[in-house]
Amino acid sequence: MNGRALCHACGLAWRHLCFHGVRSGILVLSLAISIALPLVMQSLVTRGEEATTERAERTPMMIGAPGGSVDLVLGALWFLPEELKPLKAGEAMEINESGLASAIPLSLTSRASGYPVVGTNIEYLSFRETRIESGRPFAVPGECVLGSEVARARNLGPGDTILTDPDGLFDIGGGYPLRLRITGVLAPTKTPDDAAVFCDLRTSWIIAGHGHVHIEVSETSNPGAIMGENDGRPIASSAVTPYTELTPELLSTLHFHGEPEDLPVEAIILIPRDAKSGTILAGRIGLRDDVSLVNPTEVVREVLERVFQIGALLAGILVATGIATLGVVLLVLALSIRLRKEELDTLARIGASRGTTLTLLLAEVIMLAALAGVIALIALIASAELPADLVLRLAT
């Protein structure tokens, strides 16, 4: 068979595939899914492992209230909505004063437009080596910086505002949303920091209701605002709307319901000055039963082991499904050849060589496989856009 005959045979195969478009489409999709799923799964697991391990390894130590270490790590490193018990912010102050480590407190109870609000201090951004892409860092209560993904998804930037989510839709007694002024947007990092809102620790306490400001109520500026007096103090009527934004004027009246060291944080990241300091600190904290010391790398390894076990099981299932699909596809092709018996006989009677007939059939299989391969490759490339920690999020 010469080259031109080979081309003609491939052309015939292509025409046959196109004529039976629906059948061909189903076969291509079935094959593509069978090929793509294990590849995408493997890619996600590998990328997830790298990204997860890297973030954990860059967080040397962490303390939280006694409880689940996995929840603590997932909540503090990936900002997953875990119910974390609080510990006092004073723990961070004490550790800083000890000089053994830098302590970065994290308050993780609030959300804004569905994204986690992380109350912390400015050191967190330098610790994560996060660069402000536009604007400036947060400086006073009521200000925040956005992760790149939040800014992109919500089309927000410096000068805009973002509203925090109320605790409960029907909580008419309090927990009003607070409008945070956006002062900056972080550069993309392809980490959970991209999908978070960062603010001062005091801001997160105000959102949580641990602090508030006072509104000046007067009849002259707001008629009907005062409905009576109590010991010389005005009693505000329902005409007075609660504050929604911490303006510079209101900040002068800001106060908290307790000392800052007694207010809650959910986790504290510890960056020991050196190995020795870390060992001393671990020894000291290890003796206490009111605080739990966690090594994020170890915790993540435990989680990943679980993920890998599930992943291995899933991979086995996918491979088995793939083999079954391949079997069905081969069966369909075999049946198709049987259905095409008359066609193949006609070709033989006209004079088609066995090579041509074989090429015709093989070309069809190769074209189906090639199309499926291309779709699988596109799916694999597209999966690179999925968050690297997707597997961890799904698994937990």
Add this chain to the structure above:
Amino acid sequence: MSSVIDIQKLQFAYGGTPFRLQVDGFHLQTRERVALIGPSGCGKSTLLGLIAGILSPSTGSVETVGTRVDSLGQGACRQLRLESIGFVFQEFRLLEYLSVRDSILLPLRLAGRAIDGATNERVQALASRAGIAHLLKRRPARLSQGERQRAAICRALISEPRLVLADEPTGNLDPMTGEAVLDLLFEEVDAAGAAMLMVTHQHEILPRFDRVVNLGETSNEASTEDSR
């Protein structure tokens, strides 16, 4: 006139069946048009298969367009069919996924020949004479029975064969369409200067042939009578 088919002392049997075909001698000359008749199951289609090298005889010799096909390998027989023999079937046997144009071009493509402007002109001319030039882009499903057989005849003749083997080409057609298809087939075979051997059950068309060969009901021997 040179011989296009020359059969000597041919015997053939399908394994495991009582069927036996015996042809002591049969010749077909260039430009000769011969009808092959006989009762069903007497071996008419089998004889076409033996002439085309699709089947191999038990004994005897079969020479087709100057080549001994009984001693030829399958590959060479296929090549011979592609180059020198045009087939017309009762059931048309057009490939459902090919347009009329692609169906006509099929033998050339299978032979690996280039489809150039001259070839396309030939397809157009052939289709015009067959009255299907306006249907070249259609697939078989959208053709009438007569149109399908016309397309099949064009396919059989596109490679300018020296021999046309037709197996009841009008068997599936109504009398009027069958007559028109026969007209086309005879005209085109004449124009191509080819010989034609046609299996048929329609005795009313026998006068159109140069000769009629009857595969005897009992002896399976080819007896010849001049139809003119």
